[in-house]
Amino acid sequence: MQKTSYSPGTLNYIPFFYVIWADNLLSISEVAVVRRAIKNDPMPTLEDKALLLGWLDRENPPLDNEIKNWKRTISNSGVKLVESEAFPLSTLSQKIVCHYAADCPFNENLKEIEVNLGIQPNHYRHLFEVETIHEGTSHYFDATEIDKILKGNDAMEIDRFRKFLSDPIFNWKIERDKSVFRRKVLEQVQILGNKGYGAIAYPRAYGGKGDMSLYASIFETLMFVDGSLTIKFGVQFGLFGGSIQNLGTKKHHDQYLRNAGSANLLGCFAMTESRHGSNVRGIKTTATYDKASDSLIIHTPGQDDNKVYIGNALHATMASVFAQLIVNGKNEGVHTVLVPIRNNKNEPMPGVTIKDNGYKLGLNGVDNGKIWFDQVKVPRENLLNKYGDIGKDGKYHSDIKNPNKRFFTMLGTLVGGRICVAKGALSGAKMALTIAVKYALKRRQFSDNVKIQEDLIMDYPTHQMRLIPAVAETYVYHISLDRMINTYSDASTDSRKLETHVAGLKALITWFCNDTIQECREACGGKGYMMENRIADLKGDVDIFTTFEGDNTVLMQLAAKGVLSDFKAEYETSGISSVLKLLSSQLGERLSAINPLYTNKVDKDHLYDPKFHKHAFDYRTKRLTYTLAMRIRDYIKKGVPPYQAFLKVQTHLMALGKAYSIELAYTTFTDFIDGMADGKTRFLFQKLAVLYGLHEIKKDASWYLEQGYLGGTKSKAIKQRVERLSSELRPHIEVLVDGFGIPEPCLRLPILD
């Protein structure tokens, strides 16, 4: 037993006080936590308690010499810190007491401080000069349970599918030659079709399960295996098969759907043209009805009006061709026609020219091509006629009279694909984060002069900031997209609203995924650059997700316009001033909460309160909507045409679309948490939500500060909390990435050897 000037009753608080004051850790509500623990503690004497409570005074903090003395007391004990203990700091305290005193029971009161303050070994590991028995990760939380939550209702099916993917045919390897790579991917797609995975979203009558949600889960799981496979799968079953399912009628389903789902009929989805990408309505390909032959003539008018980037173009025998439908000389707008493009000898049909698009940054296992049609004749029945048809009398007919509405109804059926794309990108981010985190838990670099072993790079604050908020975001987006897919599958859904939601989330999430994969690449240094380690490969593949299935910039504006159109009814009955009045009154309600006390409230309880985050997000959306409407009105009042007015406020639209989508993702996630069973995992999810909320507010802090919504002190406190939360989640980071449920064979990579 060594001597110390501290009594046993104070001694076991000393490691806590050292951590607290070395880092200036406490906000007022946290002081309260410690105070309560001390008051309830039967061990210290009254004198001890007075001393301890004195050390809690934020106005008169302990002197530096006192703090140094604490440190010396800890160091001299020679006690080892065991990170893998359930309560490492409490246990360390107990051992220190044992070193100095005869009697040293475990103090339950300390546990409470440790948990409630979220103090983690990486907060204090560096502070003590004690030896750390270090483990890369804590197992306080359970990855299997998290994975189960993320899998949702499809858990059993997903597990079966993951197992199925362990077949060696799905082993990932570098393929540089596109024709070899494409053959491999084609074979994989055919196997999946054959096993019934392609048809899952189709009705049971055609070999499916009518289960879009499961289809999306299959799609996102494939991304762990390979990006090209995922996209080719999506083109064949989602886009080509999906166009028959959603735009065709029973005759088409009967004739094609089963074969599309089994990949016996390979097809492509020919929408985009060289000169018309985002502006689908402007495409130039025509489908002209020829009454004499009762057929449609598909034609590419100009050399640059060809279809382009068409996936499966080099393998497909049929194409869903988007074209201007011309009946009796009248353009009825964009419709879709099934056009055979190859014969059974795999040669292009007469009048059809197909060219390879060549090498891309990624996805080289997908055969993208260009297609030209030269007066190609197909039967009238090949028109996918759910929303517009040509009768036997040769007359055009549609139940949707407004051509504008008809166009958007047709395109609206593609929303499912957009959700899948976001889910696929998110799988890419999950994969990259998992690799980067696991690497950071084995990679060491630099050290103190005194230590032999270098530090794990996961313990660098810059590394934590790089990866941990991104892990939290990934959880939020996973849950949001799952909710979207379920909403999509629900027939009662307001489809316009869903489109707005999906447009914004697809853009938000695919951008996030690209940024994240890039961070992960850099976080893995040179190893991240080697193709064999998958991150570089994912980077090349996921890159284009920001462009296809809707360019992100266009989609964000679409989302914002969707928000504006919520006020359409109001606008149509009483004009824009009335809309502005409504918005202004909504804003007024929210503004009433914003007083000097609120804008500078930095207490933990407030900053961690979802009500604060929701209020901040809601206020931002409302305020941006209001100012946007004002600006548009001002332009219009001065005679600027609406199209030009919208052009002028384009960056404002982007800001609104983003703000709205972040709010949507956050509220979806917190709603989900509200429905979770009580327990540690729920607690963990709540922490992820807080990190997401504060991180997003932080990213737009300049806006909040400009509006006077945040004061400088609060904005700074939020920044600090984001760093601290990241550091609190550090011990659990491996469990969090394991929770993504990436099949183990997909992680057998040289970088993780």
Added chain:
Amino acid sequence: MQKTSYSPGTLNYIPFFYVIWADNLLSISEVAVVRRAIKNDPMPTLEDKALLLGWLDRENPPLDNEIKNWKRTISNSGVKLVESEAFPLSTLSQKIVCHYAADCPFNENLKEIEVNLGIQPNHYRHLFEVETIHEGTSHYFDATEIDKILKGNDAMEIDRFRKFLSDPIFNWKIERDKSVFRRKVLEQVQILGNKGYGAIAYPRAYGGKGDMSLYASIFETLMFVDGSLTIKFGVQFGLFGGSIQNLGTKKHHDQYLRNAGSANLLGCFAMTESRHGSNVRGIKTTATYDKASDSLIIHTPGQDDNKVYIGNALHATMASVFAQLIVNGKNEGVHTVLVPIRNNKNEPMPGVTIKDNGYKLGLNGVDNGKIWFDQVKVPRENLLNKYGDIGKDGKYHSDIKNPNKRFFTMLGTLVGGRICVAKGALSGAKMALTIAVKYALKRRQFSDNVKIQEDLIMDYPTHQMRLIPAVAETYVYHISLDRMINTYSDASTDSRKLETHVAGLKALITWFCNDTIQECREACGGKGYMMENRIADLKGDVDIFTTFEGDNTVLMQLAAKGVLSDFKAEYETSGISSVLKLLSSQLGERLSAINPLYTNKVDKDHLYDPKFHKHAFDYRTKRLTYTLAMRIRDYIKKGVPPYQAFLKVQTHLMALGKAYSIELAYTTFTDFIDGMADGKTRFLFQKLAVLYGLHEIKKDASWYLEQGYLGGTKSKAIKQRVERLSSELRPHIEVLVDGFGIPEPCLRLPILD
């Protein structure tokens, strides 16, 4: 002649007033410009002038009906807007007057408003319903002149080199197979060596010109041709040859330098190891002096201590190997030894194992490999002995006694390579921007219902924000790096300071380049994803520039530590409190400028004033330094060891490193402008500087707002000014990218067809 209610004297102001009020364009100093023009104008009557001046009242703006009436007057005239006129708005005004009045001379006073307000066709093109005779670009500025400025002193040599690169051997094409690609690049490097381009930085005695600046220009120009070629060139001549030049002595120069420069002796630079990248000091390879044989034994102790990512490893016959030098059992620290790794039959030397690193995200024309040494013996003379030597007596000797200082002196000689890397990345950004801008000047998408032709995507504000600030940044960084290279070449330079500068700029610029190439990829949609169009290729190549020659995160911290060490003398004599006192007094001086008037000053003259930008940057650097020093002191006072204290403030270090580097780039650029001859190009460069300055302040607006340095109104005004400046530069954007001087054959790409 049509009738109008406006007199001829007011009529020619109407297009101006319409533009001004439709966009609420004017700040107070700009009102003054218009007021002055009106007052000096002899044409309007006194009554006219009263009316015009009345329309300038920001407190009582013209009524909406008045504004609509202006618009009608313009539209009814049927006059066409010719964008390519020198003063399009003034000319339009004249024509409108001609339409309504008999006499319509050109009004010189209008020119002044047009120029001083920076009103450009894209400000108002959308506002009028007049036909626009549209050209993608203005030729008001001269790309050739700009290019000449950027080329600096090396103009003639650079022009000759650009011409030389038109040789078909340098034609870029997609090479998927790494062995084919590597052979091609090797051949290119040999040709360049043969022609004397590799040796340029070496002394004349060894076939060079002793011209590091020209070497850097050659290096950056190569990037337009191909990334792999650039890097292999840099490895052979810069790193391998450079290590002989900078770390060796005359005997090494005489024996190797000429052959290194002609590429007759192929070499590599073996520093990085699998377990030690950023922490060079911790490398494990040993070079042990064996007295008996008077030789050095090079050895790789563990399986994972191999050299890795070594460029030229598959072709080189010699390596500059970095190893712990052990003499008489004592580790003298990291030194460099020339080690033959292949014999003349191209087989690995005994004891040397070389493996291919395999495929990477990019740079697949560079043969990166891993190297292991198993007790490989080389003569003592192979030690590059400029900074540390083993005498014939077998004793170690160095003029630099402090091993720490010795290590950093050796590494310091590599600073030139770091500048080149940043320059190479910047060429990648220039290339991507040039392609994206030129594409945006031909790509059309969407239109008003009334127009047949769709809009150029370059005319979308989102697109302008995406590309135009990045073009301005590119100019700033080009000039900054040129200055660095000249400073490097100047023997009188304070090398520690230069290292700090280069570390920060390399990190800042390579990150910027990656972000920019990514924006360009997305701005080109699907075409950007096709390898044939170069952007995707550049993306893959430039990606790793953030990691090699110093990981950016590590470099930014190095830069910050360099800033702190400016206070070293102060610290050593009087301790940290004295440093803090000094910093605090420096801050105090700056703070005196910041009063409520200043924090809310939104006038154009102030916002565009370089003094404002410099003050803001200087204040940020000083403030971050002060708070950083405070935090470190607090930790140390509490007994936290310095290494741990620096770890805890890591994100703060990053912020300081970045702030410092931005300030450095900005002041270098504005200093450069101060030295330019008066004229339009100088005016253009000034505008680029303003855009850079405001854009950077905008990016960190949350920090400035938190500090109370900016008020909300000013912060918003800065955001608006960034958009407006981008839009003002829009007509000149093609000239600006042409100014980068990319050889025309490098731009013969399908996307620009």
